[in-house]
Amino acid sequence: MPTSKDVAQAAGVAQSTVSYVLSGKRPISEKTRKKVEDAIQQLTYQPNAGARALASRRTRVIGLVIPFIPELHMASIMEFVSVIANTARLYDHDILLVTEDEGAPGLQRVVGQQICDGLILMQVEGDDERLPVVRSLHVPVVLIGIPHDPSGLVCIDADFEMAGEQCVQDLAAAGHTVISVLDWQPEVVDRHVNYVERFMSGTNKAAETLGVKVLHLPGGTDREVIGESVDKALAETTGVPAFIAPDGTVQDVLRRVLTSRGLTPGTDVSVIGSASPTLAELQPIPLSTIDLRPAEVSRRAVKIICDLLEAENQGPTESLELVPTVITHRASTLRPPHGS
Amino acid sequence: MPTSKDVAQAAGVAQSTVSYVLSGKRPISEKTRKKVEDAIQQLTYQPNAGARALASRRTRVIGLVIPFIPELHMASIMEFVSVIANTARLYDHDILLVTEDEGAPGLQRVVGQQICDGLILMQVEGDDERLPVVRSLHVPVVLIGIPHDPSGLVCIDADFEMAGEQCVQDLAAAGHTVISVLDWQPEVVDRHVNYVERFMSGTNKAAETLGVKVLHLPGGTDREVIGESVDKALAETTGVPAFIAPDGTVQDVLRRVLTSRGLTPGTDVSVIGSASPTLAELQPIPLSTIDLRPAEVSRRAVKIICDLLEAENQGPTESLELVPTVITHRASTLRPPHGS
């Protein structure tokens, strides 16, 4: 492997000059720049990351802490991971995987050994046990998810409250007066991620404003449970029933149950789920969706941490960013009556 | 951040002694070891990864190249990623994410900058464009997937041929004489990953041995296509029809189509799919599965590369490892007749 010294020799300049050509931190004449760049090309020189980290005290690596809960919709987590990795490259950074299994000590490890300059935590719980450690780390950390006490932390997430409001508003506008909200599956609820309550609070808020009724019913992957929830909803509904199933897995089960009850989404029942546009279109009856915009959340998380790394002002920061959600009509919901 | 020099000072020894205590590469008296370890504790010392990499020429980081194809079952990819990351930790290594978007230059980048000591490539295609680059890199690389020409490469994958054989053997034993195999979805087939043909070859081999007939039919996510495939299968089948759908997405569509044709898996049709045990049990009718053992493949991939890193014999290696698949009976297939 060639070093910057080799490049310098080949170009007939000092090693420091090569360094300055690369960093641009001092003016370099067009002539020497050319010589150096040619030498770099010919030797296919690439700077050594370790040496660079040692000298500059920056690794240009961001640690990404990923959850692995079989019950969670892994496909969506993969979307976060993928977008985060690609976005990091745009800022000339790389992503180091840290699994949730390592817990809080894992965070201290990668930061303490200075393997990475900062961290992104996914799937942060309301009362996450890692928060004390996060606050004590002297590097930027961005949380995806909003803990109960976000003081002193930098957080970003989809605006679940807005999502809840949008769903209810939309169904109310379509003429529904009773709207049933299926909870996330128990495995998610038990994690105390507080997006669940934020979503529910949004539905309540909108319901109050619009004068419609919202039923909160148990979710899950158990067909029995969903069956009961649906039956209860039907019993308490006057007019056309409406369901909101923000959990991807729950909505799959819901679809089957509705079919077994002889109900057709878009005709004699309205359903809003959460799925990517591609997936929503693939359904037998295209699903109206509330888009929680994982890609946008991911991109912003990376931007935030890279900005913090750039700033390097050492002072503790605190911020909270909510990404607006988007609701999209498809065939699974009734159309709003004209002129209302 | 304390350095090993600080530790040395606190313990009243030389910096090199601290280093030897940590690495164990030279004998250290019990007394000094204790002093040094106490100092490490008190200062919460952690060695600097950059300096370590620079001095030892080893980063203890493995690059993992992940695919991102929306059509692919992202959930299963996430399982690979997660198990690989956790297993790497057992060998005291970390995982750096490299996205497929970076292509071959991405591999040269992470290796050239010496960000990682070796690579694991997922979802390797039969005629993967990155192979020439892989062969030219002077670091260990493990491929998950078998390219058409595996010479000079280290590969591991599930034994898809065995999987094909097992499925056919199993259905033949249950009394089926005509067995229909649905292809992977076109997006997968078009990638020329050759596990598709390995699987098909396995089914043919078993069919020939056992004297049963195997039909290869188009797969996909399009309900029309699967409908046609099913109808064709039914037309050509004498006795109870049997389907093998190795692609998770295809099998979902198949299930719906069979329902619409009034066929019940396990009663008047047999179905074998590929899914994790958990998922298989969750189906309305528990699905008989062929387990491709992603976790085991992942673990072995990590073991292989860590062994190669340990060996460090520089000489080019070549190996090919196939992980045995496991077939599991559940309610979706007929039971074999007694006494046969």
Place this chain on the structure above:
DNA sequence: ACGCATCGTCGATACGCATCGATAATCACA
């Protein structure tokens, strides 16, 4: 033509650790 500021480049040093050779301390054995 002379002094002065600016530009472009060089040499030296530090970053934190691993590792090699050397040395002091200890021991076995004659």
Place this chain on the structure above:
DNA sequence: TGTGATTATCGATGCGTATCGACGATGCGT
């Protein structure tokens, strides 16, 4: 008690880059 072999530790050096101070070269104004 002296000699050689171990054992435990130290000091020095190198890994490849970033960065600081210094210095020669160049341009400007007068």
